[in-house]
Structures are given as structure tokens and as C-alpha cells.
Amino acid sequence: MEKQFVYGDKVKYSMGGFEGFVNHIHRDSKTREIDYLEILVTSSSNPEIEEGRKRFILKDYFNRIELLPYDDTQLSPAQQNELRRVLDSLEDAANVASHQYRIDQALIKGDKQLFLELTGGDSQ
Incomplete structure (x- = not known):
């Protein structure tokens, strides 16, 4: 490439x-x-x-x-806001992917307690 x-x-x-x-x-x-x-x-x-x-x-x-x-200080204020918005959306997507990965790992390992904790379920 x-x-x-x-x-x-x-x-x-x-x-x-x-x-x-x-x-x-x-x-x-x-x-x-x-x-x-x-x-x-x-x-x-x-x-x-x-x-x-x-x-x-x-x-x-x-x-x-x-x-x-x-150095992002060379960016105009509008460009800095756009950069922050893009980086925030990337961080949100990474957090969602990480959370989903932990759920998948709990399922694979058969860890019911962790699965319920991650999905907001009740263990009672």
C-alpha cells in the first residue's frame, strides 16, 4: 500500500x-x-x-x-471543536466495543455473575 x-x-x-x-x-x-x-x-x-x-x-x-x-493549538477554534467531536465519537465507539467484548468473554467463559453485571441483569 x-x-x-x-x-x-x-x-x-x-x-x-x-x-x-x-x-x-x-x-x-x-x-x-x-x-x-x-x-x-x-x-x-x-x-x-x-x-x-x-x-x-x-x-x-x-x-x-x-x-x-x-500541536492542535495551530487549529482554528472551529477545527478544534470538530476534532474534539470526532475524537469523542471515536472514544464512545471504542467504549461500546470494549463493553461488548467483555460481555462476549463472560459468555464464552460461562461467568453468569459478570454477564449479569455487564448487562444490568439481576442475579436474584
Whole structure:
């Protein structure tokens, strides 16, 4: 599967010794697959690569790219609210799946007490 990037991704390129943001994604005109990335360098441990410069990374070297976490303070208030809403819905879905898994495990193990506890049944 092709490694995917979007505009604005914060990345670290270990081979080049720099970090930056995806400034542009260049795609093949026929296949629409990513050919190379244009990175705006924000920090560099390589003396040959200056901060604020653009660097290009070919598709063959994508395995050397690490996606870095975002600081959500860079999001607008509307984007932060949308992100919180999405994350809350994902957390709710994970809690439901976890609860259902515990019920299934109680059934598999034949643990009547745990099953009744998880389903809100009465053991009397």
C-alpha cells in the first residue's frame, strides 16, 4: 500500500536530518500516485540544509519519513471543536466495543455473575 501524505503534515526525514511540513504533493499525471513531496524545512541537524528552504523527497525514500504529531493549538477554534467531536465519537465507539467484548468473554467463559453485571441483569 502506498504511504499517504496530506498538505501540512509535519514530518521528520531521518536520511536528510531535518523536519518540516509537507508544502506540496506532486502526483503522476496518469496514475495519480505520489511521485515526490516538497517539504518546507523547519529544523535541521544537517549543516547543508537550511531552515526555511524547500527540500524534495522521492517516493523511493518515503520509508525514511516519520509523521510527527500535530500541536492542535495551530487549529482554528472551529477545527478544534470538530476534532474534539470526532475524537469523542471515536472514544464512545471504542467504549461500546470494549463493553461488548467483555460481555462476549463472560459468555464464552460461562461467568453468569459478570454477564449479569455487564448487562444490568439481576442475579436474584
